[in-house]
Amino acid sequence: MKMTVEVHWEREGAVFTDKRYSRAHFWRFDGGQVVPASASPHIVPLPYSVEANVDPEEAYIAAISSCHMLTFLSIAAPQGIVVESYTDKAIGVMEKVDGRLVVSRVDLNPTIVYAGEPPTAATQTELHHLAHEQCFIANSVKTEIQVAS
Structure with a gap:
């Protein structure tokens, strides 16, 4: 592709x-x-x-956040977990590493509204873990990606 x-x-x-x-x-x-x-x-x-x-740095952060969200939704849906809305206020951190400026970390801070009873904290953590493992963008970059729970 x-x-x-x-x-x-x-x-x-x-x-x-x-x-x-x-x-x-x-x-x-x-x-x-x-x-x-x-x-x-x-x-x-x-x-x-x-x-x-x-700017390219914002787009990079948005791509990571968007990919994580889309992967999260695709994992939640077949499990019968209905998501009403998903908002992430992602934050990227730029710093010098080995003398070069890089986006060293992206912190994802999703707020998710579910239809009906929300999944347990453990289930949500597992969904985010799976989403991170399966996200094409996360699998393509060296930047550390952290998801707040």
Whole structure:
């Protein structure tokens, strides 16, 4: 299976060699969705970044959270555990490791509302454990991923 994403940026007349050019660009996904993107203002100062746009670090954290959620839902459903809503306020931690800046950890903080009686804490912990083991993104990265219970 292959997935394609188009990432497009244009100089728009900026000098470029002085590094004073816009980092604004867009991502176009195979379904047609276009997402405005930019370097993070924490990495590249304004006005050369766009605070309102998604940055790669945020997208990375969102991909990990989204994959975990989708895997969690797919495991819960056949067990008869009905989820009404799932909200995760994921937090990524960037730090220097071996002299290089990396997203070293992602903390997932899901709040889940169930229809009827919620599963026991032990069952929820097991569902999150299985979701982490089966998540394609989690299996593809070195970043430490922690799920709050």
